[in-house]
Amino acid sequence: MRKRLFGISIFVFVIALLYSCSDIPMAPKAIPKDPSGTTKPSPTFYSASNIYGSIDKQPSLVPIAVPDAIRLRISLPGVEAFSPSNLRIFENNKEQGFLLYKESETRNKIDIAIILDVTGSMSGAIEGAKNSIIDFADSLMNSGMDAKIGVIPFDDFVNPPSDITVDGYFLNLTSPEEAQEYVATLYAWGGGDWYENDYDAIMFAATALEWRPGAQRVMIVITDAPAHYKSDYSGFAHFDKSEMLPVLMGYYTIHEAIVPDYSYYDPADTDFSDLGDLRELCQKTGGVIRYTDSAGNVNLNDLGIVEYVSSSWIATFESDSPAATHTIEVFFEKDSVKRYLKIESISY
Amino acid sequence: MRKFFVINLLALVAVCTFSFEISVLGGMEFGGKNRPYVGVRIGTLSSGISLMLEGYYPLSNIEEVENINIEDIQFLEVDPYLYVGIPIFGTLIYAGAAPIVIYDIKNTLFSIYQDIFHVKAGMRFGKGIVLFVEGMGTMTTAFQFLDTYAISAGVGIGF
Numbered sequence: 001m002r003k004r005l006f007g008i009s010i011f012v013f014v015i016a017l018l019y020s021c022s023d024i025p026m027a028p029k030a031i032p033k034d035p036s037g038t039t040k041p042s043p044t045f046y047s048a049s050n051i052y053g054s055i056d057k058q059p060s061l062v063p064i065a066v067p068d069a070i071r072l073r074i075s076l077p078g079v080e081a082f083s084p085s086n087l088r089i090f091e092n093n094k095e096q097g098f099l100l101y102k103e104s105e106t107r108n109k110i111d112i113a114i115i116l117d118v119t120g121s122m123s124g125a126i127e128g129a130k131n132s133i134i135d136f137a138d139s140l141m142n143s144g145m146d147a148k149i150g151v152i153p154f155d156d157f158v159n160p161p162s163d164i165t166v167d168g169y170f171l172n173l174t175s176p177e178e179a180q181e182y183v184a185t186l187y188a189w190g191g192g193d194w195y196e197n198d199y200d201a202i203m204f205a206a207t208a209l210e211w212r213p214g215a216q217r218v219m220i221v222i223t224d225a226p227a228h229y230k231s232d233y234s235g236f237a238h239f240d241k242s243e244m245l246p247v248l249m250g251y252y253t254i255h256e257a258i259v260p261d262y263s264y265y266d267p268a269d270t271d272f273s274d275l276g277d278l279r280e281l282c283q284k285t286g287g288v289i290r291y292t293d294s295a296g297n298v299n300l301n302d303l304g305i306v307e308y309v310s311s312s313w314i315a316t317f318e319s320d321s322p323a324a325t326h327t328i329e330v331f332f333e334k335d336s337v338k339r340y341l342k343i344e345s346i347s348y
Numbered sequence: 349m350r351k352f353f354v355i356n357l358l359a360l361v362a363v364c365t366f367s368f369e370i371s372v373l374g375g376m377e378f379g380g381k382n383r384p385y386v387g388v389r390i391g392t393l394s395s396g397i398s399l400m401l402e403g404y405y406p407l408s409n410i411e412e413v414e415n416i417n418i419e420d421i422q423f424l425e426v427d428p429y430l431y432v433g434i435p436i437f438g439t440l441i442y443a444g445a446a447p448i449v450i451y452d453i454k455n456t457l458f459s460i461y462q463d464i465f466h467v468k469a470g471m472r473f474g475k476g477i478v479l480f481v482e483g484m485g486t487m488t489t490a491f492q493f494l495d496t497y498a499i500s501a502g503v504g505i506g507f
Binding site: 059060061062063064065066067068213214 | 375377379380381383385404406422423424425448450452455457461464466484485486494495496497498
């Protein structure tokens, strides 16, 4: 009997030890059943701006005998708090029961790759990034986040860029202070043709940086140039968007600070499907597109990313649909604020 | 180091009791993704209170059993069960519960689900070579069952 009690004591100790090591970002409580007999509101009365979303595909194991929950990330900048009753989610036109978590409360690590065009026209952006990195990181930390920042400079090439000499071809994820020091060593020069190699830089960030397990993975692309792509046969880029999206969607959120060039990056655009238009990556990963002033001055704090992160929520629901791809619609309504998000052709 | 520590503690638990069992098992989910799964369990299942450490690896389909590459496995479910067993005519009837722990092999991280746990009931037959069947469910800490269940069967050695 004494041995049994000893064994049980050790068992309890092991459980306590494991619990202290716990890092589960979202504990799946019982997901409410789907509402029945409801009708979908008309999107006409909702605004499609200031609401972003993507399916979170960060790798995890669904335990045995636990329903597989789909994790939908929804960001509502400017909305600090709301209740599930303010939100309605439809999968393929069928309303879903869901659980709601504030992402920063369950996943407080955030890794940010700043992917920085260092060609001649980008001196304002480099200076702005350097001057605002610390404030930006402080703002994230003040909102409860543990932030690390990496930097990928690029022009037509990446690791290293070809037109400038850099001490360190890129900076792996590290402290904001080291990121600031690294950006201070960068300068704007050269560029050659109009297009730059944004796509290789993004894929390099995705594959080469040491992203922390369980951290939110964010990229901020700062550029004024459209992207080279593999099928432009320039020989610079190794990827087309169609190859990148399966790697990026659900795993990374790509935000963009774009210096507007009205012959290509017109802020009035809504169709981003051109092969060199990197805004489609941003749109499909649920990120924010911001246009700088025409001089390219960038302040990371003004991009809305802190607000994006601090107003980011995870809604988990059980999928009812056997289809290969799905359409998710989100209706948010609180007081006079009504927002609508539609995500099409997504796979889980 | 943490892994080494945990394994040693569990081995110590096993040695502290006289009966010991190691088994392999296979099973099927009913509900959710309807996944088949394979697993192993090791511990001290016997009458009274006992402990088992059980590892599960879900598969996408049954054919995958033949193509499991150990090096490709990133996550395992590892559940430390606390059982109560009652012997009846040479058969052990048991029931138990365990927290749900996910082991991230690649990053050497343990994660524990904080609001749900597994419950299980089963029957074990034989001595030396043992056979067992059992049903598993998942409960919330508010003691509500989730809608997904699983049934396992397995074989092992007991001594």
